[in-house]
Amino acid sequence: xxxxxxxxxxxxxxxxxxxxxxxxxxxxxxxxxxxxxxxxxxxxxxxxxxxxxxxxxxxxxxxxxxxxxxxxxxxxxxxxxxxxxxxxxxxxxxxxxxxxxxxxxxxxxxxxxxxxxxxxxxxxxxxxxxxxxxxxxxxxxxxxxxxxxxxxxxxxxxxxxxxxxxxxxxxxxxxxxxxxxxxxxxxxxxxxxxxxxxxxxxxxxxxxxxxxxxxxxxxxxxxxxxxxxxxxxxxxxxxxxxxxxxxxxxxxxxxxxxxxxxxxxxxxxxxxxxxxxxxxxxxxxxxxxxxxxxxxxxxxxxxxxxxxxxxxxxxxxxxxxxxxxxxxxxxxxxxxxxxxxxxxxxxxxxxxxxxxxxxxxxxxxxxxxxxxxxxxxxxxxxxxxxxxxxxxxxxxxxxxxxxxxxxxxxxxxxxxxxxxxxxxxxxxxxxxxxxxxxxxxxxxxxxxxxxxxxxxxxxxxxxxxxxxxxxxxxxxxxxxxxxxxxxxxxxxxxxxxxxxxxxxxxxxxxxxxxxxxxxxxxxxxxxxxxxxxxxxxxxxxxxxxxxxxxxxxxxxxxxxxxxxxxxxxxxxxxxxxxxxxxxxxxxxxxxxxxxxxxxxxxxxxxxxxxxxxxxxxxxxxxxxxxxxxxxxxxxxxxxxxxxxxxxxxxxxxxxxxxxxxxxxxxxxxxxxxxxxxxxxxxxxxxx
Amino acid sequence: xxxxxxxxxxxxxxxxxxxxxxxxxxxxxxxxxxxxxxxxxxxxxxxxxxxxxxxxxxxxxxxxxxxxxxxxxxxxxxxxxxxxxxxxxxxxxxxxxxxxxxxxxx
Numbered sequence: 001x002x003x004x005x006x007x008x009x010x011x012x013x014x015x016x017x018x019x020x021x022x023x024x025x026x027x028x029x030x031x032x033x034x035x036x037x038x039x040x041x042x043x044x045x046x047x048x049x050x051x052x053x054x055x056x057x058x059x060x061x062x063x064x065x066x067x068x069x070x071x072x073x074x075x076x077x078x079x080x081x082x083x084x085x086x087x088x089x090x091x092x093x094x095x096x097x098x099x100x101x102x103x104x105x106x107x108x109x110x111x112x113x114x115x116x117x118x119x120x121x122x123x124x125x126x127x128x129x130x131x132x133x134x135x136x137x138x139x140x141x142x143x144x145x146x147x148x149x150x151x152x153x154x155x156x157x158x159x160x161x162x163x164x165x166x167x168x169x170x171x172x173x174x175x176x177x178x179x180x181x182x183x184x185x186x187x188x189x190x191x192x193x194x195x196x197x198x199x200x201x202x203x204x205x206x207x208x209x210x211x212x213x214x215x216x217x218x219x220x221x222x223x224x225x226x227x228x229x230x231x232x233x234x235x236x237x238x239x240x241x242x243x244x245x246x247x248x249x250x251x252x253x254x255x256x257x258x259x260x261x262x263x264x265x266x267x268x269x270x271x272x273x274x275x276x277x278x279x280x281x282x283x284x285x286x287x288x289x290x291x292x293x294x295x296x297x298x299x300x301x302x303x304x305x306x307x308x309x310x311x312x313x314x315x316x317x318x319x320x321x322x323x324x325x326x327x328x329x330x331x332x333x334x335x336x337x338x339x340x341x342x343x344x345x346x347x348x349x350x351x352x353x354x355x356x357x358x359x360x361x362x363x364x365x366x367x368x369x370x371x372x373x374x375x376x377x378x379x380x381x382x383x384x385x386x387x388x389x390x391x392x393x394x395x396x397x398x399x400x401x402x403x404x405x406x407x408x409x410x411x412x413x414x415x416x417x418x419x420x421x422x423x424x425x426x427x428x429x430x431x432x433x434x435x436x437x438x439x440x441x442x443x444x445x446x447x448x449x450x451x452x453x454x455x456x457x458x459x460x461x462x463x464x465x466x467x468x469x470x471x472x473x474x475x476x477x478x479x480x481x482x483x484x485x486x487x488x489x490x491x492x493x494x495x496x497x498x499x500x501x502x503x504x505x506x507x508x509x510x511x512x513x514x515x516x517x518x519x520x521x522x523x524x525x526x527x528x529x530x531x532x533x534x535x536x537x538x539x540x541x542x543x544x545x546x547x548x549x550x551x552x553x554x555x556x557x558x559x560x561x562x563x564x565x566x567x568x569x570x571x572x573x574x575x576x577x578x579x580x581x582x583x584x585x586x587x588x589x590x591x592x593x594x595x596x597x598x599x600x601x602x603x604x605x606x607x608x609x610x611x612x613x614x615x616x617x618x619x620x621x622x623x624x625x626x627x628x629x630x631x632x633x634x635x636x637x638x639x640x641x642x643x644x645x646x647x648x649x650x651x652x653x654x655x656x657x658x659x660x661x662x663x664x665x666x667x668x669x670x671x672x673x674x675x676x677x678x679x680x681x682x683x684x685x686x687x
Numbered sequence: 688x689x690x691x692x693x694x695x696x697x698x699x700x701x702x703x704x705x706x707x708x709x710x711x712x713x714x715x716x717x718x719x720x721x722x723x724x725x726x727x728x729x730x731x732x733x734x735x736x737x738x739x740x741x742x743x744x745x746x747x748x749x750x751x752x753x754x755x756x757x758x759x760x761x762x763x764x765x766x767x768x769x770x771x772x773x774x775x776x777x778x779x780x781x782x783x784x785x786x787x788x789x790x791x792x793x
Contacts, residue, residue: 210766
């Protein structure tokens with residue numbers, strides 16, 4: 001065993017070469033012996049055959065093949081209990097079985113097959129010969145095989161017999177089976193039973209349809225259809241319009257619902273609020289409508305003011321009323337501007353809209369970052385409110401839009417005022433139907449603002465200078481002395497003409513067409529002019545008031561005042577009555593309202609009444625309602641008081657000009673003219 | 688003469704006004720109805736003088752589009768009583784004087 005191992009090692013090193021060499025040796029050897037016919041043979045060489053030299057070819061390589069398994073381990077040791085030590089075991093199995101197949105059939109020429117045939121008694125042409133050969137060759141085996149055959153041969157015989165007997169004459173050859181491991185089995189698979197099945201679909205549903213077509217029916221059908229179409233068109237037109245309305249409404253409602261759920265009941269609650277207010281202040285409402293002070297009949301001339309509602313709003317308490325303006329369209333509605341006249345106490349502002357129908361709470365509240373100094377509601381488009389602020393801005397609010405922001409606002413770019421805006425006033429639309437308003441400010445400018453699409457366009461109408469028009473000044477100093485505008489008013493009929501009151505106490509008569517010159521300058525007051533207003537009826541007359549305690553009435557053609565009244569306190573505001581050319585009212589800082597009727601008393605007020613209880617309050621503004629005989633008075637506590645004029649304060653037109661009622665305005669002019677002529681005559685006489 | 692002239696004018700007016708298809712009865716689904724209607728209109732316009740050809744065209748097209756078997760009647764005056772498959776019938780007027788009935792029954 002060990003020797004063979006030694007031999008193997010070199011053999012393993014050259015596994016291919018020695019085999020090839022052997023082949024070559026054979027190939028070389030053959031021609032040596034069989035020289036003559038070797039030429040016929042062409043030596044076929046594999047393409048990768050090694051080219052060897054003669055010496056290499058001659059070299060003899062010995063290789064011994066042994067029956068040893070090269071993979072078998074040689075150093076297996078086992079523990080021997082007998083000797084109590086590990087002993088190498090020499091016995092290693094060198095047999096390797098690669099493939100085993102036991103056949104069940106026999107070769108028909110083999111001895112076994114022959115024997116089978118003999119036993120089955122099958123005559124065969126070869127049989128005698130084979131029998132002879134068998135007897136010759138395998139003498140030793142013969143006795144052994146019959147013994148084995150006997151056991152299994154019977155079984156095989158039983159199985160085969162019916163076949164073999166039946167097929168003896170027909171079949172030429174029977175299968176020769178190896179009796180040791182041959183078995184024959186048969187089975188039959190199960191046949192699936194077949195079945196018949198049938199079905200029927202439901203036929204598609206059908207209906208019968210019957211009709212008769214003829215010309216008149218066709219004609220009628222078309223006529224009907226045409227009529228229907230026309231109707232539809234009309235409907236569509238109307239629905240389209242409706243839809244437009246609906247969409248706008250929807251938008252509104254959407255906005256409302258988005259803002260708050262409470263707004264759903266907003267309208268209802270508003271109505272309820274008004275009802276409650278009306279019930280709670282029923283006496284005031286009754287007074288407003290029906291009460292006429294009976295004592296007036298016994299008084300000769302004097303009248304009284306009956307206080308009605310007081311409008312208060314909590315957040316406005318610290319602000320003073322800076323502007324009042326009635327709405328032309330809704331006569332119960334008025335706007336209140338709130339700000340501060342105190343330079344050191346500027347803290348925001350707001351403007352409110354109140355209705356006489358609800359005195360408890362404003363209809364609308366717009367709060368602003370700067371104090372509102374003035375406002376004006378457009379006389380035709382009553383939803384537009386122009387507002388002037390303390391910081392010099394002007395803005396336009398659209399009351400229709402429920403937003404708290406102005407739709408237009410001036411900026412530094414668009415030429416805003418640099419000082420508080422003291423008055424704004426709407427004017428007629430320009431030729432392109434753009435709305436226009438004017439503003440006057442302490443910076444000495446009067447500016448006209450045009451609302452174009454979404455911006456305000458400013459035009460300087462006039463620059464006020466201290467010494468009148470620029471050209472008037474003899475020296476250069478006049479340029480620096482700006483005169484600060486505090487109020488203005490436009491002439492009722494002459495479109496170009498307007499008056500500007502200034503902080504210096506002068507009133508300038510200006511024209512929109514001449515921006516550099518004043519038509520006239522009235523040396524009116526010694527302190528700022530708080531208000532200047534044209535008479536509603538007589539076109540020549542205007543009134544002015546000032547903090548110098550005086551109210552003056554002017555004819556604009558004359559340089560000196562027609563009337564001068566001293567009210568013993570700073571006059572905050574003055575207003576002509578809308579029903580009489582001779583009646584005006586003024587408010588003073590000592591909480592009084594003065595009502596004058598020049599046709600009755602040219603020297604004193606026919607009514608002087610303290611209308612606010614609180615001591616320190618100053619009255620700031622006054623405004624007549626255009627229709628009802630009431631006035632509203634604003635004070636510096638943010639409150640607005642409404643007062644009813646007693647019959648004596650408004651009786652004149654009725655009593656005097658009873659027959660001339662249809663020509664009311666002319667009568668009023670005449671009345672004023674009469675007064676003026678009375679006034680002039682003594683003057684003339686004195687001269 | 689004036690009367691006939693007016694009559695002609697009226698007739699023309701009538702033709703112009705009533706040129707649109709007017710569906711009188713149908714149980715077809717929307718899509719099919721529109722398609723069939725358009726087909727009928729094109730066929731009647733194409734064969735304005737030959738109703739038979741128009742009917743043939745409609746029938747063949749309908750057979751192709753919606754499967755056989757379709758039946759078409761076109762005429763100015765006729766009466767019919769047919770059994771048809773549900774949702775497969777259209778009866779319409781066209782051009783002011785024609786009645787078209789299309790139905791399927793296989």
